[in-house]
Amino acid sequence: MExxxxxxxxxxYAFYKAYHRDPVNILLHRLFVWPVVFTFLLLLYFTPCVSQFPLLGSLFLPLHLLTSHGLFLNLGFLLVLLFVVIDLCLDKKAGSLAAVLCLACWVGSSFLARRLGFLWAWKVVLVSQLVCWTGEALGHALFEIPVFFAMHSSWTFFLLTKLKAIWPLIQVLQTTFHYEPYEGFNASVRMKMEAQIKEWEKKQQRKTM
Known part of the structure; x- marks a missing residue:
């Protein structure tokens, strides 16, 4: 069920929008979400290749041709594969664009990691992750309610930390092209978002009583 x-x-998406309504906070997330994905994949470049695991290696055997170009089927690739499946399950159109961006992040981070080497790559990752997560945290702390207070479970926390990468993308598509996955989507999301906000406000009132 979960x-x-x-x-x-x-x-x-209603959950995301309920806690990302402030324009500054929205902008900060748009700026920092995808660099988080890119630099995390940069670090995962140095994880073991799936060819070292017999079962996984046989499943991805045709793709081993990529290794000649520095694209190793490592844990970063498997994570991107998971992201692609999840994004496509959420929304085929926006998910397809998110999938292309995820694959582009994997390819770009692989080339950069190969050039930098582990000694410099982990430093780049450390600095960028600190900057990006600090920027997002400040966006909530200074401009909007921290979304972490609304988390319901560890599963939700883990997946939303990645899945939110597709939400700013959908927001950009909506504001730029008036995108709607299907008719009535925006109206339904608005109703669920308002319900989320009311639920949170009620919980806050109970705590102060």
Whole structure:
């Protein structure tokens, strides 16, 4: 039931929008979310290749041609594969664009990691992750309610830390191209978002009583 809920586009997008309404906070997330994904994949470049695991190696055997170009099927690739599947399950159109961006991050981070080497790569990752997560945290701390207070479980926390990468993308598509996955989506999301806000406000009132 929990997995099904996490793949519910309306529910999860309404959850995201309920705690990302301030323009400054929205902008900060748009700026920092994808660099977090890119630099995390940069570090995962140095993890073991799937060819070292017999079962996984046989499954991805045709793709081993990529290794000649420095694209190793490591844990970063498997994580991107998971992201692609999740994004496509959420929304085929926006998910396809998110999938392309995820794959581009994997390719770009692989080339950069190969050039930098581990000694410099982990330093780049450390600095960028600190800057990006600090920027997002300040966006909530200074401009909006921290989303962490609304988390319901460890599953939600783990997946939303990545899945939110697709949410700013959908927001950009909506504001730029008036994108709507299907008719009635925006109206339904608005209703669920308002319900989320009211629920949170009620919880806050109980705590202060």
């Amino acid at each position: 997995i099904r809920g996490l793949l519910d586009l309306e529910k999860q």
